[in-house]
Amino acid sequence: MEAGYLLSFTTGLLGGFGHCIGMCGPVVSSYYLYSEPQGASPRSTARQISSLILFNAGRISTYSFIGALAGLTGSFVNTAGRLAGLQNIISVIAGAFMIWMGLGIVGIFRTGSRLEQRGGLILKGVGAVIEGEGMWRFYPVGLLLGLLPCGLSYSVFIGAAGSGGMLQGMVFSLLFGLGTVPAMLLVGSISLVAGRKVRGLIYRAGGIAVIALGILFVIRGIRAIAAV
């Protein structure tokens, strides 16, 4: 199994740069870009690094959980079958948030505070995560984005299902997640720097790109829901 663990980590490392940056990078970038608005006083480097670590910890927690489930049941199909519907919905929700955040980046509106004012536990929670100041909010965002439907992570969960048990499946997926960290840290760091440094038209062009990608995520999710 050690060879399998090494393969899993290597897959994360190579796939992070070859796959995740293109597939998940836009969601991560848009969130960081939105969370560091133009003209805001920049967070300290320590806080930025902590937020990146928290986001990745959330994502890897989700991978480990799904890997443990796949290892426990010994079947990717059973695990994926139960999660597929949820993952497709997450894709639509992530897309909707990207559109929302894109509109915020281009300056049309920033709605989180309004959501928090309107009351309701869920709306308050969503508002706090989108618009809040605390670093903790990066962890639940990571947890949710770990649920995005992704062919690369699916292929890893197949390996987790064949790993022979819950613990092995969890470790298998955990190592994959750790392997993806360098690439995702790179995406997050660039986005944070961009949020502070990039000005004017380029910043707004980024917002428009986020809206376009959000629409793409919504369409992908709806297509997948229709195909199930």
Place this chain on the structure above:
Amino acid sequence: MDCQIDSGPCSRAPGGDPLTRIIFDIKPKPVVPMKRLRFSVTAMHGGKAIEATHVSVSLSMPGMYMMENNIPLRRVSDGRYEGEGVIVRCTSGRRVWRADISLRRPGEDRSGPVASFHFRVAP
């Protein structure tokens, strides 16, 4: 794409040897992602079954990095090998997959690729 998998099994003559045939199939059809599928390989040489100690199908997606999805097959009859596996769904919308068939004959140290097929799965 060189294999219309939904139309039936695909066949290859490895290395241009007209006597050798590798026949690859996936059922049930249409072949869809995220469902349990049965993969089969039939290996013949000069009309006779090729006996192998190890046969596998390795799935990869051209142009998209994925973890190796290796499906081991077991012998079900002379020259015919079957196994179960899953083809994952790529959210980019790509649907073309490559299947590399490997087999190890008695006396050989390791498996070697003998044929590749490019096919498209249903959405």
